[in-house]
Amino acid sequence: MKTSPPPQSAPPAKVLSVVELRKQYGATVAVDGLSFDVDRHEIVGLLGSNGAGKTTTINMVLGLLEPSSGSIHIEGVDLARHRTRALAHTNFAAIYAPLPGNLTVQQNLRTFGLLYGVKHLSERIEQLLTHLELTRFRDVRCGVLSSGEQTRVTLAKALINRPALLLLDEPTASLDPMTARDIRARIRDFATQGQGGVLWTSHNMYEVEEVCDRVLIVSRGRIVLQGDPRALPAQYGKATLEELFITVARGEPS
Numbered sequence: 001m002k003t004s005p006p007p008q009s010a011p012p013a014k015v016l017s018v019v020e021l022r023k024q025y026g027a028t029v030a031v032d033g034l035s036f037d038v039d040r041h042e043i044v045g046l047l048g049s050n051g052a053g054k055t056t057t058i059n060m061v062l063g064l065l066e067p068s069s070g071s072i073h074i075e076g077v078d079l080a081r082h083r084t085r086a087l088a089h090t091n092f093a094a095i096y097a098p099l100p101g102n103l104t105v106q107q108n109l110r111t112f113g114l115l116y117g118v119k120h121l122s123e124r125i126e127q128l129l130t131h132l133e134l135t136r137f138r139d140v141r142c143g144v145l146s147s148g149e150q151t152r153v154t155l156a157k158a159l160i161n162r163p164a165l166l167l168l169d170e171p172t173a174s175l176d177p178m179t180a181r182d183i184r185a186r187i188r189d190f191a192t193q194g195q196g197g198v199l200w201t202s203h204n205m206y207e208v209e210e211v212c213d214r215v216l217i218v219s220r221g222r223i224v225l226q227g228d229p230r231a232l233p234a235q236y237g238k239a240t241l242e243e244l245f246i247t248v249a250r251g252e253p254s
């Protein structure tokens with residue numbers, strides 16, 4: 001029987017698919033066979049103690065580091081074979097990657113918009129300035145903005161190309177609780193109302209419980225636990241996600 005092919009325009013359900021990812025530096029295995037997906041509209045927390053392999057994983061997904069082995073597909077596109085096309089579907093925000101401080105908010109957004117080839121760029125910048133309440137800072141140099149204001153600009157930059165996959169490395173570190181809550185709400189909006197999914201790293205377990213649909217707990221480059229952050233602690237006889245995290249970090253049986 002003849003079957004009709006799936007419609008070309010249907011986007012894949014998974015915005016990120018990582019299979020058997022591995023990175024080795026000499027005798028050090030930083031990432032040891034990670035496999036996981038991020039679905040559209042989903043926020044996945046990548047958790048683990050210092051040195052667990054989170055940044056190495058994110059850097060491989062961003063194409064900054066070449067994996068020793070394994071595969072990464074972003075929005076269904078193989079990163080190793082079609083790097084530019086795959087990376088066009090992603091964007092990134094982290095406190096250690098601030099925007100050039102000598103450029104104004106608008107100049108930064110324009111520069112990154114041009115790099116990503118964003119269509120109708122002026123319109124897109126206006127949308128983001130309004131959405132992230134940055135209009136009054138448009139002509140201010142990023143270097144003089146407060147941490148919370150800079151985080152909102154970094155988020156605007158990370159959304160400029162309407163990424164299918166948004167990578168966030170501790171996006172609320174150094175923010176006061178009220179600003180952090182506001183940023184979390186905006187990222188939730190991106191996941192629920194937009195067309196993307198989010199991979200989020202954080203050391204703040206309370207934040208993770210509030211914002212993530214699913215968490216992956218990594219230890220020594222491997223996923224040791226995964227599931228709903230609100231249900232996982234009880235499943236392993238712990239009162240909180242923080243307690244469970246500490247148990248895993250100590251390498252104790254859970």
Ligand SMILES: Nc1ncnc2c1ncn2[C@@H]1O[C@H](COP(=O)(O)OP(=O)(O)OP(=O)(O)O)[C@@H](O)[C@H]1O
Nearest residue numbers: 025028029030048049050051052053054055056057
């Ligand atoms: N270029 C490198 N050469 C050798 N070892 C490396 C290199 N980069 C990372 N590592 C090692 O790989 C392991 C994982 O590091 P990674 O930075 O991914 O951890 P992390 O989970 O992001 O930690 P943190 O929470 O402290 O940022 C660590 O043991 C680290 O020392």
